[in-house]
Amino acid sequence: MSSFIPCLSISVLSDSLIQYSSGIIPISTTELNLKQTLLGGQSFRWFEQSPNEFVGVLHFYIVRLQYENEKLHFKFYVHKNTNSLLNECDREKESATILHKYFQLSVKLEDLFEQWCKSDERFRNKQIPTGIRVLDQDPLENLICFICSSNNNVQRITKMIKTLSEIYGKEIGTLNGTTYYQFPTIDELDQSDLEKDLRKLNFGYRARYIHKAVQYLKHTINDPSYFDRLKSSSVQDARSELLKIMGVGRKVADCVLLMSLGKQDVVPVDTHIHSIAVTYYGQRKNSQLSMSNYNNISSFFQQLWQPYAGWAQAAAFSNELRSPTSKTTSVKRSKMTNHCKFIKYEKEIKES
């Protein structure tokens, strides 16, 4: 495989940063829509640096990705003090393996799409595009991101996670004038002033939830294999465990189950999915998304889209975010009304 990638533009690296690897993964457009996968509301770590070129952080790497002509081009960068005994070819293979796992490339989206087309007219009529994949994310990062997601939008969550990483995470290096940081570990976040400091950084009420979640994971659970245990537990058991964390309601728990604990059939339901269910699938309209509505809508979609129902949800969700003419966003209620409903809804779910 060639390590020269003409379509990724020239990069300027700080002294502390080195290019670790580069390579290409052949993949069709029906299997990967890079932009909607990276910026569709699942992950908050990616930035579109130039049209169709994305930069983000995975583990301790800065990663640049570009999709062109049925190929995913990648470059990985690391801090110069990161030890690796691998030669160039093995680094390329290792990086390709990281991306393979992150994008869950062993899942054949075309096969899933064919199955969804049989059961769902919206897929059949191409109202929902193909190529949107569920990312396999780091569970701690995913959990904190979704605690931040309550009553928030993608841009603002992305900014919050960037700030959190800058303040508490390790610096990786500067690429084209931007300095990138790892997502902090639980030990790095375990600071007595975390809540106070995050409030100063405009995290609002989420500051307390993040602080409490960190305290709980570090001091009550105190088990490095906690998330691995949840991965091998049933959906119900893993969900019950996640719901013990302050700031985690049913929707946040379901996002974590789907996006970092490998529970591919879980369908998170928020106001977008609720509206989609009502607008396109004839589900009963409810002014509030109570726990029983949540269960009904989630089960309805699980039956319609099984067994990778969460992947169909991701496609429908990301499509909804992107679409300026979407019915569900054009019938959106006022922001304040949504805010009040959301807080009430999360509270209800927590207490149920």
Ligand SMILES: Nc1nc2[nH]c(O)nc2c(=O)[nH]1
């Ligand atoms: N695929 C999804 N992305 C999301 N972002 C967010 O805030 N909620 C969701 C979701 O339910 N699905």
